[in-house]
Amino acid sequence: xxxxxxxxxxxxxxxxxxxxxxxxxxxxxxxxxxxxxxxxxxxxxxxxxxxxxxxxxxxxxxxxxxxxxxxxxxxxxxxxxxxxxxxxxxxxxxxxxxxxxxxxxxxxxx
Amino acid sequence: xxxxxxxxxxxxxxxxxxxxxxxxxxxxxxxxxxxxxxxxxxxxxxxxxxxxxxxxxxxxxxxxxxxxxxxxxxxxxxxxxxxxxxxxxxxxxxxxxxxxxxxxxxxxxxxxxxxxx
Numbered sequence: 001x002x003x004x005x006x007x008x009x010x011x012x013x014x015x016x017x018x019x020x021x022x023x024x025x026x027x028x029x030x031x032x033x034x035x036x037x038x039x040x041x042x043x044x045x046x047x048x049x050x051x052x053x054x055x056x057x058x059x060x061x062x063x064x065x066x067x068x069x070x071x072x073x074x075x076x077x078x079x080x081x082x083x084x085x086x087x088x089x090x091x092x093x094x095x096x097x098x099x100x101x102x103x104x105x106x107x108x109x110x
Numbered sequence: 111x112x113x114x115x116x117x118x119x120x121x122x123x124x125x126x127x128x129x130x131x132x133x134x135x136x137x138x139x140x141x142x143x144x145x146x147x148x149x150x151x152x153x154x155x156x157x158x159x160x161x162x163x164x165x166x167x168x169x170x171x172x173x174x175x176x177x178x179x180x181x182x183x184x185x186x187x188x189x190x191x192x193x194x195x196x197x198x199x200x201x202x203x204x205x206x207x208x209x210x211x212x213x214x215x216x217x218x219x220x221x222x223x224x225x226x227x
Contacts, residue, residue, distance in 0.1 A: 040221075097156055101153060105151075
């Protein structure tokens with residue numbers, strides 16, 4: 001089953017701008033992960049944030065988690081053309097199964 | 111890092127035939143493997159979970175007789191789409207975990223695109 005909902009569905013930005021996307025989920029979680037998928041390819045793991053963490057950074061990525069609102073955000077700073085991809089959040093449903101959000105398609109214009 | 115491969119990367123078959131997709135963990139032992147299906151411009155939907163040496167657990171709505179899963183060893187799981195039809199055309203992705211009961215350590219394969227004519 002799909003637990004997460006992401007918004008926006010699609011995002012188009014200029015190279016150098018920041019991109020922010022949000023993910024909401026329904027049940028309590030142990031962790032939330034963000035993945036990137038280039039068109040027609042597999043998933044690349046970006047970052048994992050645990051339920052007791054509020055913010056995490058990895059390079060140009062910043063993830064926040066608000067368990068009271070059951071939501072997370074992914075910020076990509078200083079975007080590049082290579083960041084063009086679909087981004088998915090995934091939560092751990094039933095402890096070991098990942099439930100993916102609908103995804104946000106990001107297009108970075110040169 | 112841990113690497114998961116899938117073979118083939120794409121396959122085209124005629125309606126009514128069966129197609130086998132392999133998922134291998136190359137440098138670690140995968141206690142659990144997961145199979146997902148992704149339709150164009152949609153998210154990944156979990157189809158089934160397989161543990162080495164035991165029967166797969168299928169998600170609600172997934173026909174176990176149509177999507178046969180075999181996890182014969184700690185490095186190989188196979189998904190066989192039996193009597194494939196055009197509606198089975200999709201992107202199939204596997205993931206592998208070395209830790210039972212954990213989502214932290216799932217590593218994803220590159221996916222297999224199945225087109226049924």
